[in-house]
Amino acid sequence: MLKGVYLQRAGRVACVALSCMLLAGSAFAQKRPQPQAAVIPGNPDDAFTALREAARKNDADRANALSATLVDYPIPSYVEYFRIKPQLFDASGLARVDAPDDQVRAFLQRYQGDAIADRMRNDWLLVLGKRHDWNGFDAEYPKFVLKDDTQVECYALLSRVLKGQDVSAQARSTLTDPRYYGEGCVDLIGTLAQGRQMSAADVAYQARLALEQNYVTLAGKIAATLPAPGADGDTLAMVVKMARNDPRQAAAYLAASGAGLSPEQLGAAWGVVGQFAAKKLMPEAVDYYRRQLSLGGNQWLSDDTQEWRVRAALRQGDWSMVRQAIEQMRPELRAKDPAWTYWYGRALKAAGRNDEAQQQFQSIAGQFNFYGQLANEELGNRTVVPPRATVSDADVDSMRARPGFLRAQKFYDLNLRFEGNREWNWELRGMTDRQLLAAAEYARRIELLDRAVNTADRTQAEHDFSLRFLMPYRDLMQRATDDVGLDLAWAYGLIRQESRFIMNARSSAGAHGLMQVMPATARYVARKIGMADFSPSMMGDPNINIVLGTNYLNMVFTDLDSSYTLASAGYNAGPGRPKNWRSSLPRAVEGAIFAETIPFSETRGYVKNVLSNATYYAALMSGRPQSLKARLGTIAPSTVTATNLP
Structure with a gap:
């Protein structure tokens, strides 16, 4: 740490x-506090x-x-x-x-x-x-x-x-x-x-x-650990600084002079320029990365540079470059995230190498996550809920006296969640799937809903998705979503990601409650729906929080062409940003590509998790297989239009 x-x-x-x-x-010089x-x-x-x-x-x-x-x-x-x-x-x-x-x-x-x-x-x-x-x-x-x-x-x-x-x-x-x-x-x-x-x-x-x-x-x-770093180090440092502010300026500098760098170092420099251009969603990013690939120097590329090389190629629809970029990834980096297995399979499929593509999809299709679900769909299946494993009351009761859980509960009573989570998670070490499910059910019964979800999420072979995807406040949620015509599964998927159902959750930015609504947003929505007596202190009431949160979510959804992908991004990053991100698209792209190329890492992960959650919630509620791809939809380029939403 x-x-x-x-x-x-x-x-x-x-x-x-x-x-x-x-x-x-x-x-x-560090000054000691008074x-x-x-x-x-x-x-x-x-x-x-x-x-x-x-x-x-x-x-x-x-x-x-x-x-x-x-x-x-x-x-x-x-x-x-x-x-x-x-x-x-x-x-x-x-x-x-x-x-x-x-x-x-x-x-x-x-x-x-x-x-x-x-x-x-x-x-x-x-x-x-x-x-x-x-x-x-x-x-x-x-x-x-x-x-x-x-x-x-x-x-x-x-x-x-x-x-x-x-x-x-x-x-x-x-x-x-x-x-x-x-x-x-x-x-x-x-x-x-x-x-x-x-x-x-x-x-x-x-x-x-x-x-x-x-x-x-x-x-x-x-x-400073080197007695005399070479001039090439100074040059690369200058390129990084330049590329952070203006990738085009950095590219012009490299193209004009080569900066006196060796081919490998020049390749690394073009990789840096490509990274910052890709994060700004500039179409030239692919060209910068092509220069890098032609020069080599892959060993000097950061993880960020290697990952954004794939994303830049995805956004431009260059499947050959997607395949080449993933093949050149650092092996540990490639293995760490199922995204690269999925997109490698897609690149192989685009090249007509279907048997190899199927092997890639099969290797992650059993994972209960965004890319596991997408890989499963590539194999002709849809998202379903696995059979439910049950535990006895005696199994649940055996969790009550565990010292780590007792300490955790004391910390939660004090609203010290960091220490509470440390104690809870420490107690989970070495548990079997059945013990984990018993601990999750125990957490649910004592209303530690986030611990119920996170504990149930850990099982490997036996599962209870009714604990992984809890649906508290069901009557309030059904009524609020019905009132605005909002998809209940999506709303639950968003709350699971936002707060893990912690009613008193507060973000560092001041977002509050189940749906993590910002105070200014809450006031705006309350005014729009005619809630004349609203005050921010009311956000601790689940009913008020859910009503204002679902109304705002519906406003964002409507403002962003009723796209779950765009609206999920807008709820997290503000509705203006997805409009900017789509405005630079070279063509219509599938929702998964749009999600993977979101410049903000928090929002990128958020959108994937919300829509993965929503697909499982829909499967639980309906009892029928669901398509994550259909929920992601297609994102078309458009001109930026102003939004009045906060």
Whole structure:
């Protein structure tokens, strides 16, 4: 897990061209926050919530003061964790080398096997790695269960390379997403470069990965691990910056001079230009990518560049390029997402290689997701609900006393969903399908509907889709959708994606309730439907939330030509954006292609999930096979027209 911003490598004073350019203007000095007044809430739950916030800010003094008032609190492990954790990290979120090891060891022994112990071990491994205490790190790392922190993995590789091991292959697999690098990964890159397990070109590539995602400071720190990066690194960095703002300008620069780059580096540069052009839905993106393919250099392409190469070809209808782009994908990237298996099958089918295409479709047709459903339709089938596996009351009752679930319920009562989900999910580890279904049914009975859905989603061979696709508030939903003529299955599919049926769900942007309606949107819709006494506080009422949400969804649906694909995108990103995205289409495209080429990653995933959900809901409600393709429809190009909707 990312622990904040990153420190400059100790002892480095030289500033080379790329790192100077990237680091210029960055402020490295971290200011400690002013101490808070030591107000201790009288209510223990309020004090616990305040303790959690102090731990989040790494305010050790306040955490100590608050924890001292919670001696008999019912979740003592978290009181102790929140007290110790601020002593492991500074106010900037960086690991402290003077962390209290004895307190951590005692905590790990006391709560061995609990979710919070694994969280503490994760934190401590960051401290041990920062400290370069490899004996301590190597002793603790095998006990770290989740292994979901990239920076810890970087420290684990660093420990091995310092013992003389070749970790270059594992490093390439680990260092793929700069969002999660932290100090440990910068340290690893520098050590690998010094030990010649990573070439100057490898380091320049890592810096460019960070720059592509606009982590300018991090890019500079990676570049600074080389004593003298070549001019080609500076040139590629300049191309990335130029392409982010104006791909056409970057393309003109490359076409005019070649920028003095080798063929492989020039291919990488054209790939970057293609990526940013594709994200802007520019038709020239395919031409930029064709230049990249002609030059090679695929090993220096980021995952984003490789994925958008496929999307650009899909949008232009170039099936030959779709096939070629997927074949050249990094194998791990290609295997990670069923999208690329599906589209590869489609490209093979377009080339008349039907038997090979069928093999691709068959390999994912059993998956209960967007591309599994589409692959299943390519095989001549439609979406159906699998047979329902049932569990006994005794199976469900056996879940009541599980300690992780009890802790989770306490956290949910406090509206601390992050900790609640951590405890709930930890308890699910190693469960059989029957146990998972029992846990899901238990969650449903105690009205933890999001946990019911997510737990039922985990089964592999035995399933209960009535738990995966719950339909709470059925009477309210039926009445509200009937009143505006809206498809009930689609509305449920959207709510499942928006809130997982958490009535008090709030987004960081302020969206509220089951249908995650923004306050301004709620006021607009209330005015349009004549709800004169509306106030935003009413959005906590399921009836009001559903009425306003379904009315707004119907407005978006009507505004976007009654297209489920466009309207799902519009509900998430605003109705004006799908209009812009379709305006640049070169021709009519199937809905799946439009969905896959949505520029916003959140909206792209959202549309796929909503329409996949809606198809399953329709199958559950009707008892008949359903077509996801029919629901996706076809999206035709059109001129942008203004919308009055918020």
